[in-house]
Amino acid sequence: MGLHSDVDNGEGNVKYILSGEGASSIFTIDENTGDIHATKRLDREVQAYYTLRAQAVDSETHRPVEPESEFVVKVQDINDNEPKFPNGPYTAGVSEMSPLGGTELRSK
Numbered sequence: 001m002g003l004h005s006d007v008d009n010g011e012g013n014v015k016y017i018l019s020g021e022g023a024s025s026i027f028t029i030d031e032n033t034g035d036i037h038a039t040k041r042l043d044r045e046v047q048a049y050y051t052l053r054a055q056a057v058d059s060e061t062h063r064p065v066e067p068e069s070e071f072v073v074k075v076q077d078i079n080d081n082e083p084k085f086p087n088g089p090y091t092a093g094v095s096e097m098s099p100l101g102g103t104e105l106r107s108k
Contacts, residue, residue, distance in 0.1 A: 004034050005056035007065045015059040020052035020070075027052060027073070044075040 008014040018029035018036065027050070029036050034056075055068045 005066050007056065008034075013059055014056050014065060015062075017055050017057060018052060019055075021050040023052060026050070029054065042075045044077045047075065049074045 005014050005016075012032065015031045016029050016034040017031070018024070018027060023029075026039055026042070027036055028039055034054075036052075036054075050073045051070065052073060053068050053070050055064055056066045057064050
């Protein structure tokens, strides 16, 4: 993921700064290109999203060349934890010709 300012002509006149949740500890930005990287593996169970702010500033004066942008990084759930059924296994039975919703669930 990355940011790019229209003012950036590629000659090093713009520097990118990142702030907000996890800036520098979890997310870093290449101040010259605006590319953002995660420095560690993210876990959705620990935190589902991060709110970050980025700004393009003049590399010499450090004055903003564009308004600050806020964006949210949502952590996708890859289901890294297997589901657990502590009282299982379970069996389910439905009688023939039973009405809709007629189920019986019992522990084996």
